Amino acid sequence: MGTFVGSIPGSSDVQQSGIVTLSIPEAQAIELSRRVRADGLYLSARGPGLRLSPNFTISGEAIG
Secondary structure, three states, X not given: OOEEOOXXXXXXXXXXXXXXXXXXXXXXXXXXXXXXXXXXXXXXXXOOOEEEOOOOOOOHHHHO
């Protein structure tokens, strides 16, 4: 589908990040981000790429 352009956490790369970018045609990136957003997953179409950045939400009740 695309080419990996980011960094894998825990890898031996000098720069590490939880952000992963896939290089795919812009039209496919936009369409895919629309489709998965309907399922509650948020990806960011960035030009000819798709950016995945894991984020977690914890309610105030869960923190205590």
